[in-house]
Amino acid sequence: MTFFRFDIDTRSRLAGRFIGRVRRELLKAIVEEKQGGLTQQELARRLETRRSDINRQLSGEAEITLRSLADLAWALDREVTVELRRPDAATGQNIAPATSTIGYQPVRIIAPKAPND
Amino acid sequence: MTVQPMPTIPDLVHNGAIVKIDVELAPHDQPLRLLYGTSQFVAWLREVLDGARPDQMLGHSSIAEQIDDLFYSFLSGEQLIFTRQFRAVRAEENAVWELKTPDVRIFGWFMARTALSPCSEIGPTRSRTMISTEVIASRSDGCAVNWASMRHCA
Numbered sequence: 001m002t003f004f005r006f007d008i009d010t011r012s013r014l015a016g017r018f019i020g021r022v023r024r025e026l027l028k029a030i031v032e033e034k035q036g037g038l039t040q041q042e043l044a045r046r047l048e049t050r051r052s053d054i055n056r057q058l059s060g061e062a063e064i065t066l067r068s069l070a071d072l073a074w075a076l077d078r079e080v081t082v083e084l085r086r087p088d089a090a091t092g093q094n095i096a097p098a099t100s101t102i103g104y105q106p107v108r109i110i111a112p113k114a115p116n117d
Numbered sequence: 118m119t120v121q122p123m124p125t126i127p128d129l130v131h132n133g134a135i136v137k138i139d140v141e142l143a144p145h146d147q148p149l150r151l152l153y154g155t156s157q158f159v160a161w162l163r164e165v166l167d168g169a170r171p172d173q174m175l176g177h178s179s180i181a182e183q184i185d186d187l188f189y190s191f192l193s194g195e196q197l198i199f200t201r202q203f204r205a206v207r208a209e210e211n212a213v214w215e216l217k218t219p220d221v222r223i224f225g226w227f228m229a230r231t232a233l234s235p236c237s238e239i240g241p242t243r244s245r246t247m248i249s250t251e252v253i254a255s256r257s258d259g260c261a262v263n264w265a266s267m268r269h270c271a
Contacts, residue, residue, distance in 0.1 A: 002130050003137045004159045006188055008166070008181045013141060016182025017189055024190070027198045060183070060219040061175045087144065 019060075022069065027058060029076045038076075046075040126153065138162070140188045149194025176219030183218035191216065 008016075030043070044051040054072075056062035064072075073080045129135045135153040142148065154162070161169075162184070170180045178186070190197055197216075216223040 002133075003139070004154070004162065006138060006140050006162055006166070006181075006185060008185050012179065012182050013185055016178050016186045019178055019182075020186035020190065024195070024198060028196065031198070059175075060177065063177055 022064060023058060023060060026064075026069075026072055026076075029073075029078050030058070033076055043072075043075055047071055126151075129153075138188065139192060140185055142189070142193055146193045148192050150192055152188060152192060171220060174220050178219075180220055183221055187216055187218050187221070187223075 030038070030040070033043075040051050040054060044054055047054070053062070057064045057068060057072075070080060124132075124134075126135070130137060130153070133156070135155055136159050138152045138154050138159070139148065165180050165184060174180070176183055189195075214225060216225075
């Protein structure tokens with residue numbers, strides 16, 4: 001085998017990547033603000049919460065509610081943009097829902113056959 | 118005495134030493150980094166896809182979702198968050214690097230030093246569950262390879 005695709009079902013993929021993207025956006029904003037002197041302690045003070053609670057949310061160990069996302073954005077002087085749109089479809093693009101062979105079925109490993117198969 | 122040339126990534130793939138790993142990319146994405154794993158690592162990934170998980174989990178996403186998002190970030194060339202998603206275990210040439218999620222640690226190294234550039238440190242990380250495996254990584258410009266072995270500990 002020369003190739004292995006880590007292929008999870010579309011529902012899980014969308015959820016996992018969305019959750020990851022939200023946290024990355026928050027972390028990027030914190031990195032930017034940290035360069036201006038903002039600490040997590042100061043962030044916690046602004047939000048009137050504990051630093052450890054923020055840390056758990058940013059690390060993925062605690063859920064980030066819509067309220068806490070909005071509060072974090074406020075404390076970081078950012079605006080949250082939300083958009084629901086249909087998947088892109090254009091020639092030459094990767095179209096994940098079309099190229100995936102698993103859809104909403106149980107996970108399955110996609111790998112080419114060995115040369116001797 | 119003959120000197121054997123150092124094997125290239127295609128050589129290692131051809132002889133089965135490593136396997137190229139990818140995930141489904143989004144419509145506008147192109148793979149900007151490459152990821153290779155040993156057969157042992159791929160076997161572990163298969164176990165994850167079959168539902169394997171540590172006894173105690175810290176993250177709210179499943180292990181497979183965490184790994185898919187981590188691989189997606191890496192392969193699509195996204196800026197990885199230093200200490201949260203990756204860090205150098207040893208700060209030296211050919212250092213061991215760590216890709217990480219709340220519940221998974223993937224250790225390895227790059228063949229060239231240009232592979233990942235830390236952006237900034239956010240804060241200290243706490244001890245978390247690590248899952249035994251190994252993975253080999255590379256950039257699409259061919260400058261990286263060979264993630265090293267992992268340990269399993271709680």
